[in-house]
Amino acid sequence: MPELPEIETIKRGLSPVLENAKIKQITVLEPKSFIGTPEDFIGTRLASIDRRGKALLLRFNNNQTLMIHLRMTGQLIFRAKNQNIAGGHPSDSWVETLPNKQTRVVIDFEDNSQLFFNDQRKFGFIKAIYAACENADSFLGKLGPDALSASVGKFDKNLKKHQNALIKATILDQSVIAGVGNIYADESLFFARIHPARRTKTLSHDEITNLLEGIKASMQASLDSGGSTLKNYVKSDGTRGDYLTLFAQVFNRQGQPCPRCAAPIEKIRVAGRGTHICPECQRLQP
DNA sequence: CTAGGATCCTGTCAGC
DNA sequence: TGCTGACAGGATCCTA
Numbered sequence: 462m463p464e465l466p467e468i469e470t471i472k473r474g475l476s477p478v479l480e481n482a483k484i485k486q487i488t489v490l491e492p493k494s495f496i497g498t499p500e501d502f503i504g505t506r507l508a509s510i511d512r513r514g515k516a517l518l519l520r521f522n523n524n525q526t527l528m529i530h531l532r533m534t535g536q537l538i539f540r541a542k543n544q545n546i547a548g549g550h551p552s553d554s555w556v557e558t559l560p561n562k563q564t565r566v567v568i569d570f571e572d573n574s575q576l577f578f579n580d581q582r583k584f585g586f587i588k589a590i591y592a593a594c595e596n597a598d599s600f601l602g603k604l605g606p607d608a609l610s611a612s613v614g615k616f617d618k619n620l621k622k623h624q625n626a627l628i629k630a631t632i633l634d635q636s637v638i639a640g641v642g643n644i645y646a647d648e649s650l651f652f653a654r655i656h657p658a659r660r661t662k663t664l665s666h667d668e669i670t671n672l673l674e675g676i677k678a679s680m681q682a683s684l685d686s687g688g689s690t691l692k693n694y695v696k697s698d699g700t701r702g703d704y705l706t707l708f709a710q711v712f713n714r715q716g717q718p719c720p721r722c723a724a725p726i727e728k729i730r731v732a733g734r735g736t737h738i739c740p741e742c743q744r745l746q747p
Numbered sequence: 748c749t750a751g752g753a754t755c756c757t758g759t760c761a762g763c
Numbered sequence: 764t765g766c767t768g769a770c771a772g773g774a775t776c777c778t779a
Contacts, residue, residue: 493755515773530774532774550772581756581757582755582756583756583757584773584774623750625750626751630751633774643772643773644772713772734772
């Protein structure tokens, strides 16, 4: 689930508490979840936190960066004496005792605070990269413009490289625009009233402009609601759990009335992904 | 080069 | 209750 707004929320949450933090130890519980040499980071201090698309970048003063990608089910949970900051894939791990069964990496800091990297499906990872080589990284090097700041011109130019692909598949391509996942793909296409199975080449310039606006608007709505964070996650004892209800118009709302025209939202399959549309607002034939 | 499907892994849920 | 298959919010690898 973690897409750009979720990663941005984690960045904002961790930045103040990890400022200048010094690493005491890194414990790798699942080898495939950490790429690099953990020992290189012992005794180093955090210099800055950055985000590119869905990747979180923790830069340390040893000239290396820990790139964290949560993929489908990754979570980052920070625990200090009186603090619990959690983000990423929502689950009870946010409030449980850690480490648990899904904990893959633990970073211990000098002040005894801890950062847990949890990941049920092991698709996510932490990767050490030399700062000077970030742009040569196979993932970072290919990223398109960040979704929050992309210009229409650049977006349009990148869309043109995938004329025959379905528009939904195209905006999920991180080299076209960085940070869009299945949720914001559906939300933005609904915003712009574009059927996800249309070919990219059939979109008018106005539709492309609206689509980019929809991407930014839905992401901003998620950021404003706190993304997926502890603030809107209660669970465990009752109430809440689904942060999507805070901002999603169509995602996971199949059967519910479209907020614009009240037609029932449908769930279909496009480009191999579960896809939510309003059949009235989003027509295949324009 | 692009487009589309299989694949990594674990857990949950619907249906029988 | 237990089994089976479908599916899950990402990205890459392989094939055509």
